[in-house]
Structure formats: structure tokens, C-alpha cells
Amino acid sequence: MSGAATGPVIQAQDVHKSFGSLEVLKGIDLTVDRGEVVCLLGASGSGKSTFLRCVNHLETVDRGFILVDGQLIGSDLVQGRLQQARPPVVAERKSRIGMVFQQFNLFGHMTVLENVILAPMRVKKESRAVAVERGVRLLERVGLGAKRDSYPSHLSGGQQQRVAIARALAMEPTLMLFDEPTSALDPELVGEVLDVMRDLAASGMTMVVVTHEMGFARHVASTAVFLSEGRIIEQGPPEKVIGAPTHERTRSFLGKVL
């Protein structure tokens, strides 16, 4: 895969995004290097999810651009020119990004294993045997090998979220995006999902994580990025951003969540 092995995984430059008259992102510059784990922090409405959705091209940006592995994912306005990638190219590039949301969105009529092998078979046209072999391995990796033939409704929320992580990994992404992956879970189930994410980080996966879990941000992230009203106002090692924030808005937010 050309350009996939070197250079930053994400290069976002001067990213602007509005919804009608609401300016949500006001010029985000962010570079994420290979193997880096970046936690996006900030008050509700500061633009964290919108930025993540722009990276995954679930939203288009109004100004600026985002490169993943040095390439545009879909259509972006780059220096005044609209560059449009063809749909098969978009699908191939998007498959490098795995995304895990607050909601697990598993297909209830399919078994856990079928949920995990669906995208590789449909999008990457893998044979069932290849997809199953990897799916079983990934379910074991997230601690759910014994649940492969269960249906999602028979699993706890934490288990369903771990299946959602395995499903994202089944596409062999180079980048994983997490949008508040534990916020819909009962408190006692949060730890098992964070453990899986911690293992993933330790394996060298490049990750961007929107979270209010300060323990994870402090101990697992390599960089903490604090957004306020659509701008990055603080960025650096977690112990600095979380432990000794310099900006008043960061202090005020952390004062409420810590």
C-alpha cells in the first residue's frame, strides 16, 4: 500500500467545519504520528466528535484538509481546488480506518463471529475461510473467543463493545478512532473495554480517542489534546495537559471531571 509505512498517519491542517451558522471547528492543526495514542479532551460541544468524523470522512470539511497516510480519503477542498476521489478509492482508503462509537451497532440477527467477518468479506472480498480465521483470532484477543456463536443480545454492553472493537480490527486498519467508547456502559463494564484499548495501544496501533476517562488519557495516551469551542487550546504530554494545565478553560473542565 503506497505511502502507508512512513510519515504521519494523520495530518490535519486548518480544518474548519460549520453546521449552518454554527462554526464547530475553527482551524484545527493536528499531526498524529505512527504508533501515537492521542486523547481528545474537552467540554461537551467543543467539536471532538465532529473532528473525528471528519477524519473518517463521515463529514466533509469546509476548509483545510485532512490526510490519512498521506492521502485524502474522499473529496476535500485543497488550496481552493476540489479534489474528488473515485468511490472504489474512497472505500479502499476508508478501510484503513477503524472506528468505534459510543453505540455498538452490531447486527442483532447475526452471531458475534458473523458480525466480525462481514466487512472483510463484503468490502475486501476475502474468502470466508480467511475472514473466519482472523475473526476467531480477534475475538480471542478481546477475550470473547467462547462467545463467537452467541448473538449480541446475549452479551453485556462491555462485551458488545469489545466485539465492535474486534469488528473494526478485522479490516486491518492502520488507524483506530474511538468516540467515547465507554460512555454508554455501566461503570463496572468500563474497565474491560479500557483493558482491550490499552493492549491495542501497547501493540503499537495509532489511536485517536475521544474520552472523559482521565485515567486512560493520563496513563495510556502519548499526547493529550484539549479542545475548546472548536480550537485546540492545549496539547502535549498528558501529565502536563491533565496534571498541570496551563489554560484556564482546561483547568475549569478538568476540575469538573477529575
Ligand SMILES: Nc1ncnc2c1ncn2[C@@H]1O[C@H](COP(=O)(O)OP(=O)(O)OP(=O)(O)O)[C@@H](O)[C@H]1O
Ligand atoms: N450533524 C450536525 N448538525 C448540526 N449540528 C451538529 C451536528 N453535529 C454536531 N453538531 C453540533 O456541533 C457542536 C459540536 O458537536 P460535537 O459532537 O463535535 O461535540 P463534542 O465535543 O464531541 O461533544 P460531546 O462530548 O457532548 O460529544 C455541538 O453544538 C453539536 O450540537
